[in-house]
Amino acid sequence: xxxxxxxxKSQMRKGLLxxxxxxxxxxxxxxxxxxxxELKQANMIVVEGTLYPLLIRQKNQGLLNYRWEESTQGPPxxxxxxxxxxxxxxxxxxxxxxxxxxxxxTIRK
Amino acid sequence: xxxxxxxxKSQMRKGLLxxxxxxxxxxxxxxxxxxxxELKQANMIVVEGTLYPLLIRQKNQGLLNYRWEESTQGPPxxxxxxxxxxxxxxxxxxxxxxxxxxxxxTIRK
DNA sequence: TTTAAATACCTTGCATAACAAAGTAGTATT
DNA sequence: AATACTACTTTGTTATGCAAGGTATTTAAA
Numbered sequence: 001x002x003x004x005x006x007x008x009k010s011q012m013r014k015g016l017l018x019x020x021x022x023x024x025x026x027x028x029x030x031x032x033x034x035x036x037x038e039l040k041q042a043n044m045i046v047v048e049g050t051l052y053p054l055l056i057r058q059k060n061q062g063l064l065n066y067r068w069e070e071s072t073q074g075p076p077x078x079x080x081x082x083x084x085x086x087x088x089x090x091x092x093x094x095x096x097x098x099x100x101x102x103x104x105x106t107i108r109k
Numbered sequence: 110x111x112x113x114x115x116x117x118k119s120q121m122r123k124g125l126l127x128x129x130x131x132x133x134x135x136x137x138x139x140x141x142x143x144x145x146x147e148l149k150q151a152n153m154i155v156v157e158g159t160l161y162p163l164l165i166r167q168k169n170q171g172l173l174n175y176r177w178e179e180s181t182q183g184p185p186x187x188x189x190x191x192x193x194x195x196x197x198x199x200x201x202x203x204x205x206x207x208x209x210x211x212x213x214x215t216i217r218k
Numbered sequence: 219t220t221t222a223a224a225t226a227c228c229t230t231g232c233a234t235a236a237c238a239a240a241g242t243a244g245t246a247t248t
Numbered sequence: 249a250a251t252a253c254t255a256c257t258t259t260g261t262t263a264t265g266c267a268a269g270g271t272a273t274t275t276a277a278a
C-alpha cells in the first residue's frame with residue numbers, strides 16, 4: 001500500500017520539477033548541488049541522475065545559461081542562470097499552475 | 110516556445126491524473142467516457158488510450174472495482190467505483206497534494 | 219436487410235523522462 | 249601517494265502518456 005502512495009507522490013512531483021528549477025533560478029543563479037539542496041529543504045527529493053539531464057535540456061531549450069566558476073573547496077562549479085526566455089516561460093507556467101490548482105478544486109467540488 | 114509550455118503543462122498534469130480519477134470516483138461511480146467528460150469540464154484533457162490502462166491498473170491495485178450495466182442507448186458500460194482501499198489512499202493523497210502546493214509556495218518564497 | 223453512425227471498451231507501439239548506479243575528474247587532507 | 253570529498257556526466261531500466269487502430273454492441277437510415 002505504501003509503495004502505491006510513494007509512487008503516485010513521486011508521479012505528482014515529476015511534472016513540477018521543471019517549473020521548480022525555473023522558480024529557483026529566477027531568484028538567484030545556482031549550481032546543481034545547491035539546487036538539489038534547496039529542493040530538499042522544500043520537501044522535494046531529487047537526485048543527480050534526474051537533475052543533470054533536466055538542466056541540460058532546459059539549457060538546450062534556451063531557458064537557461066551557465067558559466068563555470070572556481071570553488072574554494074573542490075572542483076569548479078557550473079552555475080546556471082535563467083534567460084529572458086526562461087523568465088517569460090515562468091509567467092506562463094505561473095498561470096498553468098494556478099489552473100491546475102483550480103482544476104483539483106473543481107474536481108473535488 | 111508554445112510547445113515547451115504545452116509539454117510542461119502536460120507533464121504537470123500527468124502525475125495528478127491518478128489522484129483525479131480517485132477524487133471523481135469518490136463522489137460517484139462512473140464509466141470511462143463520463144470520467145473523460147468530467148475531466149474535460151475541469152480543464153484537464155485526457156484521451157482513452159491514457160484512461161483505460163490507468164483504470165485497469167488502479168483496479169488491479171485494489172483501488173477500484175467495476176460492474177457492467179446496460180445502457181439505454183449503446184453498448185453496456187463498465188461502471189467503476191472506489192473501494193475502501195481507494196478511499197484510504199485518497200486521504201494520504203490529500204495530504205501529499207497539500208504538501209506539493211506548499212512546496213511550490215516555499216520555493217517561490 | 220444491409221449499411222452507416224454512434225457509443226463504448228481495449229490494445230499496440232513509440233517517445234519521453236525519472237531514477238539507480240556507475241563513471242570521470244578536480245581539490246583537499248592525511 | 250592515498251584517501252576523502254565535491255561536482256559533473258552517462259548508461260540502462262522502467263514506467264507511462266498518447267496516437268492510432270481494433271473489436272463489439274446498439275440504433276437508425278437507406
